[in-house]
Amino acid sequence: MNNLIETYYTDHRDELLAFVSSRLGGSEESEDIVQNVFLRLLTTDKMITEITLPALVYTITRNLITDYYRRRHTYEAFEHFIKGSSEEDDSMESVFSARELTELLERGLVRVPENCREIYRLHIYGGMKVSEISQAIGEGYKSVEHRLGTARKAVRQYLRKYA
Secondary structure (H helix, E strand, C coil), X not given: CHHHHHHHHHHHHHHHHHHHHHHHCCCCHHHHHHHHHHHHHHHCCCCCCCCCHHHHHHHHHHHHHHHHHXXXXXXXXXXXXXXXXXXXXXXXXXXXXXXXXXXXXXXXHCCCCHHHHHHHHXXXXXXXXXXXXXXXXXXXXXHXXXXXXXXXXXXXXXXXXXX
């Protein structure tokens, strides 16, 4: 399988880079996204054949481009919020510190069952995906996904008071 991916990378890397660059406007992130596509392919446990590889490559690429724009939008919105709040009030007290945000999250998590809390912490603090958490704790994927959703909903509801 690695040989198949290696051959595809050698033959189609420039084509994929052009595709990503056209979507990102020639951003420096294009190289990173192309590299991440092949890294994901090499670490996947799914069956890959010559027939499925091109579609899988472009699906992963499209998803990574979407993730890039989501992160960028979130970053710009946060930056706008920080700049907007600093113009109104120059004191640093108007901006939550990382410690305060962590305390708010933990207070919100108190309202969630322990098994959901553990999964939420692994996801937020550990940066783990649902599949990784599922493997780490030996639970089913859907069970972990459901409990993470339950924890997210409870924390979101708690944090609405502070928005």
